[in-house]
Amino acid sequence: MASCCAAGAASVGSDPASVENMRLFGENVGIAFQIKDDLFDYESSNITGKPNGIDIKEQKMTLPLIYLLNNSGFNEKRKIVNIVKNHNNNPEKVASVIKKVNQSGGIEYAKQKMETYHDKALRILNDFPDSESKTALNQLVDFTITRKK
Template identity: 50%
Template structure:
């Protein structure tokens, strides 16, 4: 991937900063932190942050601290998500709560959050802390809104967009905005890259919704969101546009038969027949184009091209 080639030195420096930040004098905490460090994912948020910073100039110490903060916040959120969801696996490895039980996992997530914030506080990166604090508040609010709407089976498309904006897009917006704030001086440019990140985040989540249906023969288990009664875009569109009889059948599956593989397969077929997949993909492409329109306001460069490639990777990925 072009982004990783361009950022080879920056990513090495970032990972050194992150590793240093995850160390602990407490043996149990240190073991958990090292374990999490070894199963890290694609680190998309730090990559976006570093690239947005590079659009404005060379990365600096503040940039690396911001990248470490966004990654520790992201890891902390995954640790807590696994506890809430009773997940035993994360990225084909055991989750923290599977290995150390929920009590230790809660504290591990809390420590991750605290470590990231303290790193920025110690260096007086107040603008960055403000950006991420606002994003964390919105993310938590989004989770709570989704819980309330899940209980009532929300079928409102606008509510759905607001939930994914808060839950997913806000954190990517914060990453791009924070990265830009370390090298740009023009508030308008910083804001523009924040908008870019938000649009990418929206497209990212809609793609995730599509992948939950096992589309494109990726071999992904079908229906995790449906089992949790999460109303994602393909299903919302289908329920609002299908025959009333079919709608009642689908609602029955969502409410009472969401562990039946045969019923889930029927639901998937109805979503396809109603055009739910095509509709969601069209919305994803719209958000992708909105992101690119904002990106194209910046001069053409290798950094801008790497960001463009990353946007297409996110919307064309198979998993």
């Protein structure tokens, strides 16, 4: 996303500072988008249409899971990593990790981080003059964190 935004700004002849600001904008939007995607893995599948726990089954480290691991004791961390690495096809064990993520505050932490990146992107856009493009980009930023899928 960062490269796309920078390339778009460069392609219309923007000055180097504006190109860099658009790169930073894209980076922040992209991170917010990824965190939102991470959060979908912990929601009920009837909300997103996607089964939950897929990232765990694919051994992907999401921000909520990283938060859980960073805030777990040594033995608990070993158990969680063991499930993610070796028992990721066991629905009960995957569900237990999802439950622990929810209980640890990992979801709230990820939502706060997502909001932080959302807000950074909007602040960067505020430095640009009002235009249809700016309005569309503002809507993109908001959609990134409010999307349902």
